[in-house]
Amino acid sequence: MASLPVLKYPHQILRTMSESVLKVDDGIRRIVNDMIETMYASPSCVGVAAPQVGYPLRIFVIDVSRKIGPKKNHGLLAMINPVLIYAEGEKITKEGCLSIPDFLGNVKRARNVIVRGLNPEGNEVEVLSQGLEAIAIQHEVDHLNGVLFIHRVSSLSSDLVRRKITYKDIKT
Ligand SMILES: [Zn+2]
Numbered sequence: 001m002a003s004l005p006v007l008k009y010p011h012q013i014l015r016t017m018s019e020s021v022l023k024v025d026d027g028i029r030r031i032v033n034d035m036i037e038t039m040y041a042s043p044s045c046v047g048v049a050a051p052q053v054g055y056p057l058r059i060f061v062i063d064v065s066r067k068i069g070p071k072k073n074h075g076l077l078a079m080i081n082p083v084l085i086y087a088e089g090e091k092i093t094k095e096g097c098l099s100i101p102d103f104l105g106n107v108k109r110a111r112n113v114i115v116r117g118l119n120p121e122g123n124e125v126e127v128l129s130q131g132l133e134a135i136a137i138q139h140e141v142d143h144l145n146g147v148l149f150i151h152r153v154s155s156l157s158s159d160l161v162r163r164k165i166t167y168k169d170i171k172t
Contacts, residue, residue: 001033003041004053006098009148014099018049018056018144021080024122028059032078032120035061045098047136049143052099058082060140064132073133079125082117082141093135095149096163106159107152109138 007013021028031050039048039061047062062077089111096104113134116126129137139149153159 001037003037004034006038006042006048006052007054009100009150011099013051013054013056014143014148015146016051016056017146018051018058020058021118024080024118024120028057028080029120031055031057032059032061032080035059036063036076036078039063040066042098044096046132047140048098049140051143051146058144060137060144062133062136062140064136068132072131074127074129077127077133077137078120079115079117079127080120080122082115082137082144084113084138084141085116085126086112086114087138088112091135093132094161095135095139097139097149100148100150102163103150104161104163105149105153107135107139107149108154109135113137115141 035048035053038053039045046064046067050057050059058081060079064073065075087110090108091111092106092108094104095107112130114128115137119125
């Protein structure tokens with residue numbers, strides 16, 4: 001496994017529609033494992049989509065348990081060809097993205113979702129999700145369609161904020 005470099009906005013791959021995976025084989029599982037390692041390499045990261053690491057394929061990995069503990073989520077979730085088949089409710093959350101490291105934005109998402117796709121063994125799975133995990137799923141599925149959270153904020157002037165600059169971030 002290897003942690004991969006994350007592409008930054010405005011890289012072209014981040015704006016393209018990713019392709020469906022035709023066959024879940026060892027090559028795909030290797031990509032999934034590298035995405036998992038990439039996610040865990042960044043302490044605040046709760047999800048990675050394949051195009052963020054240079055593969056325009058419909059794959060995401062999510063683990064919100066590192067942020068909110070084991071309650072009300074599925075821990076590590078790796079999904080291939082995910083499709084949102086149900087969305088319900090509304091919630092505005094401040095989102096960030098490894099590909100847009102300097103900004104956070106207020107984004108309106110569904111509160112609960114059901115996503116269907118394949119697991120890394122190639123079996124169909126269906127996941128009912130809520131809270132931060134449901135938001136992460138919607139954020140990652142957007143990535144697979146070439147959509148970033150900055151395209152979801154209703155006002156670039158009031159809903160997009162610069163991340164606080166900490167002493168560590170200051171470069172001379
Ligand atoms: Zn993102």
